Amino acid sequence: MKPVVRAVGSIHDVEAGAWDALDHGPSPFLRHGFLRALEESGSIDPLGARTPARRASGWTSVYLLAEAGGALVGAVAAFLKTHSYGEYIFDWGWANAAQRAGLRYYPKLVVAAPATPATGPRILLAPGGGGEAVRAALIGAVRALADDTECSSIHWLFCTAEEQALLAGAGYFGRASLQFHWKNRGYATFDDFLGLLRSRKRKQLRKERTRARAAIDGLAWVAGGECDEARLDDLDRFYRTTTDNHGGRDYLRPGFFHRLAAAMPREMQLVEVMRGGERIAGALFLETDRALYGRYWGCTAHVDLLHFETAYYAGIDRAIARGLPLFEAGAQGEHKLLRGFEPCLTYSAHWIRHPGLAAAIEEVTRREAVAVDHEIRELAKYGPYRGQGGEGDDDV
Secondary structure (H helix, E strand, O other): OOOOOEEEEHHOOHHHHHOOEOOOOOOOOOHHHHHHHHHHHHOEEEOOOOOOOOOOEEEEEEEEEEEEOOOOEEEEEEEEOOOOOOOOOOOHHHHHHHHHHHOOOOOEEEEEOOOOOOOOOOEOOOOOOOOHHHHHHHHHHHHHHHHHHHHOEEEEEEEEEHHHHHHHHOEEEEEEEEEEEEEOOOOOOHHHHHOOOOOOHHHHHHHHHHHHOOOOOOOEEEEHHHOHHHHHHHHHHHHHHHHOOOOOOOEEEEEEEHHHHHOOOEEEEEEEEEEEEEEEEEEEEEOOOOOOOEEEEEOOOOOOOOOHHHHHHHHHHHHHHOOEEEOOOOOOHHHHHHHOOOOOOOEEEEEEOOOOHHHHHHHHHHHHHHHHHHHHHHOOOOEOOOOOOOOOOOOO
């Protein structure tokens, strides 16, 4: 049966069980609960919503639902954007080029998890159900939405490699970017992981952990469902302190963490750091049975190396203990390389309406891909694992 695609403006218009029954891969960031927390906190705005009392987010949601025989067989979460913040695959240069050429760049259409630089399927499909026809219908519906809303361009961000290849056949050009991911090689303990590092790096990591832990009373994992209001208030405070101190933007509006704890009580995990009977730092993680994702970190008291302990080493510990094959600790950060994270490609696919601008940008992405490939090969030479070259201290 040929699928029919319809659009709704709010995730509340989609039955949660049907949406979450689609294949999300290892990622939790397009789950019903995550999107609901974003929407209810005002971090994104449903299409057609009238919310004059709150700040417009610049992310306006449109959910494309493919249905057959009355059942949801596929979906795409798309967002009309009036800026390029919170995407992490940066196109500010593209927008500036359009402006210099006298072309309008916004609004544009983005298919992504808002404010989340994590790879995952962007075309959500019902397991075992007519994938090719559903994919084609949804890709066509995304293009039609861009036409109807007069968007200058379409951007599928942090899609899978398979989706990037599929979209190439629909007129999109690919773009390569780089992150650092930790991969579980079947470690039983953190010491097993350390055992694969070159001796100098192994000693460095042990010293960092010892120094950070000696300066605190303790570090604990707390599931979202067990977080009280005080913990969630502190997490919100840590997040805003970090964005304020580092010149960032608070994409996640007040109340997001509280709503996330209610919507995803098992997937949401909080690491809290105590000292002198007070909570001085915390980090947010989201966990599925296939991956761990580190998201936001913050503190109200400086402790040397505590960021590494809370945001990286605690996550590696958890991934090992739970047998998770992958730990993604967020965007950017070459400092992750020396702490066991490896350079990995991430993928996006783009369509630009104006032919001249499209040709120029596509050429830029071709050159970018060569540079990213070279960077990955160079970084691999300086990785911390034995046998990766560099310092020559490959002793066990």
